[in-house]
Amino acid sequence: MPAPLIQLSDIAVSFGRHPLLDGVELNLAAGERVCLVGRNGSGKSTLLKIAAGLAEADRGTRFLQPGATLRYLPQEPDFAGHATVRDYVEAGLGPTDDPHEATRLLGELGLAGEERPDTLSGGEARRAALARTLAPDPDILLLDEPTNHLDLSAIEWLESELDGRRAALILISHDRRFLSRLSRATLWLDRGRTRRIERGFADFESWRDEVLAEEERDRHKLDRKIAAEADWLRYGVTARRKRNVRRLEALYALRKARREDRGPMGAVTMTVAEAEKSGTLAIEAKGLGKSYGEGAVVADFSIRIARGDRIGIVGPNGAGKTTLLNLLTGALTPDAGGVRLAADLTIARLDQQRTALDPETRLQDALTGGGSDSVMVGGKPRHVVSYLQDFLFSAEQVRTPLKALSGGERGRLMLARAFAAPSNMLVLDEPTNDLDLETLDVLQDRLGEYEGVVLLVSHDRDFLDRVASAVIAPEGEGRWLEYAGGYTDMLAQRGEAFAPRSATREAPAKTAEPAAAQAARKPARRRLSFNETHALATLPKQIADLEQRIGRLRATLEDQNLYAKDPGSFAAAAEALGAAQSELSVAESRWLELEILREEIGS
Secondary structure, eight states: OEEEEEEEEEEEESSSSEEEEEEEEEEETTTEEEEEEOOTSSSSHHHHHHHTTTOOOOOOOOETTTOOOEEESSSSOOOOOOOHHHHHHTTTTTTSSSSHHHHHHHHHTTSSSSOOOGGGHHHHHHHHHHHHHHHHOOSSEEEEEETTTHHHHHHHHHHHHTTTTSSSEEOSSOOOOHHHOOOOEEEEEETTTEEESOOGGGGGHHHHHHHHHHHHHHHHHHHHHHHHHHHHHOOOSSSOHHHHHHHHHHHHHHHHHHOOOOHHHHHHHOOOOBBOOOOOEEEEEEEEEEEETTTEEEEEEEEEEETOEEEEESSSSSSSSSHHHHTTTTTTTTSSSEEEEEEEOOOEOOOOOGSOOOTBBBBHHHHHOOOOEEEEEEEEEEEEHHHHHOOOOOOOGTTTTTGSHHHHHHHHHHHHHHHHSSSSSEESTTTTTTOOOHHHHHHHHHHOOOOEEEEEEOOHHHHHHHHEEEEEEEETTTTTEEESHHHHHHHHHSSOOOOOOOEEETSSSOOOOHHHHHOOOOOOOOOHHHHHHHHHHHHHHHHHHHHHHHHHHHHHOOTTTTTOOOOOHHHHHHHHHHHHHHHHHHHHHHHHHHHHHHHHHHO
C-alpha cells in the first residue's frame, strides 16, 4: 500500500453529550479519490477542517507528508481583505505557482477577475473559491460541497476539470451523480466513527444498507441474550455463589453495552399537507413574454400543466429560471401573453433564499410565528416539538437561534415550513441545497406521492431524473422548450448539454470537450422512471393486501345462510370479490411487466 499523503489517527471531537468524532481514521494516498459521506451534523465538515489543519481535535494525530501541497475549499469562502476576485484568487498561489493558471480558471468559470467580492452572487462566490483552490494544482484537494450554488454547466465543467487532475481528492457533496463519477473509494462517517470501502459512491448505498441490517440483527440478538440472562436472574440462581457472581457481572456488562449502543439516526418522516384537489388543468400559459432592458428572458412560451405533473426547470444561472417560475405561478406579471390558474389552486413555496429569516429568530418561532407552542399542520394544531422531530430536530433545539443551525438544518426547517400549510401545488426553488442523501430520498418519495402539481427549479441531475415527469430548458434568446422525462431524457432529446460559460479574452481556449456533451451524444440508456420504480416498490404489498381481502370475501360468501339472511350483503360481497380479483390481475400483470423491464435494463 502506498504511503499516505495525509493521515488522521484516533481523532476525537466533542460538542456536547455525545462525541461528534470518536476514534476517526482517515488515510489518503497519491491519486486516491475518496468521497466522505454521512448525515447532516455527523461531523464531515469538522473532519475536513482538521485534515486541512484549520481546526484542532480534542484527541488524535495529523500527519501531512513533508513537501505535499494541500488546498481546502470551505462551504463559505472568506473574501475579507481582497479588493477584487483576482486578488482573492492570486492570494492562494504559492511562490512557484503559475499566475496564468489563475487567469485560465477565472475565464473557464465565467469571471473577469475585476469583480468586487461584496457584489458576488452565491454562484459567483463559489466559482471564485474554486478558482483559488484549483489554481495552485496541489497534491491534495479537500472540497466541501463544491457544487453548491453552481449551475448545471459549471457542475459538468467541474467534473471534467477534476477528472483530469492528478491530485488526491476528498470530496463532500450531496450530488449523487457528481460523487458517483469522481469517487473511487468511500469513507462513511456514522455515529462518530468511520468505515471505508474501496469502491466509489455508486456502490455505497447498497453496502450501507447491508451494514445497518447486520447491526439490527446483532442488536436483536443482544436483546434476546439480555432477556434470557434476566430470566435466569429471576428463576435460575443457585447456591454456587462464584458462578452466580460471574454471570451477574456478565448480565450487567450486556446491559451497559446495550445502553451505550448508538443506533443509526432516525429517518426524516416529513409529510406534505394536501388541500382539496384542484381542477384537472392547473395552469395554462399562452404566449408568455418577459424582458429586462433589451434582452428577452422569456419569449412566446406556452404550456399546459395538469394536476399530478412534476415539472423541472433547468438552465444556467441567469437564464431566467426563477422568472419563468414566477410567471407560471402568477407571482410576476408578463409583458406579453397570459396565464390562467385553476380557481381552487393553493400554492406552498420553498424559496432558495433561506437567509430571509432573522438569524436571531428561534427555531420554534420560525414555525409558529412566535408566542405559541403549536404549529398548524394541514389545518390542525400540532405541538411544535413533535413536528420538528419529524424533521430530525431534537427537543433541545426548539429555542436555538437560526444563526446556529447548519445549512442542512436550515434546509429541513424551510421544508417543514412549506409542507405545514395545505396545498395542491408545490413551488420549490433549489430544494436540495445542503440536504443529506437520506433526506433527499424521503423528499423524492413524498413528491412522488403528492397528488398536486410540483414546479421545481434544481441543478441536481439525479434528483430531476428521479422526480420530474417533464423538464423545461432554455434554448437561447428567451426561448424555452418542454421535454418529456427527467434531465437525462432532456439531454438525449436535446442532443447536447448546456454550453459552458465563455472564457475571458486572455484565457486560453479549453480543448477538452465537457463530459456531459460527450455523454449527450451517446444513445440514451433506458432507465426506470420514478413512477415505475415506485410501482415496483409498492405493488408487492398491494398484491398481498388484495389477496388477503379476496380471502376474507370468499370466507364471507362461504356462509351458506348469508344469502337467506341478508341478500344485499351477499350481493355486495360478491361484487367486491369480482372487483378485487380484477384489480389483483391488473396489479400482478403490471408487476410482472416491470420486473421483466428491470431485468432487461440490468442486463
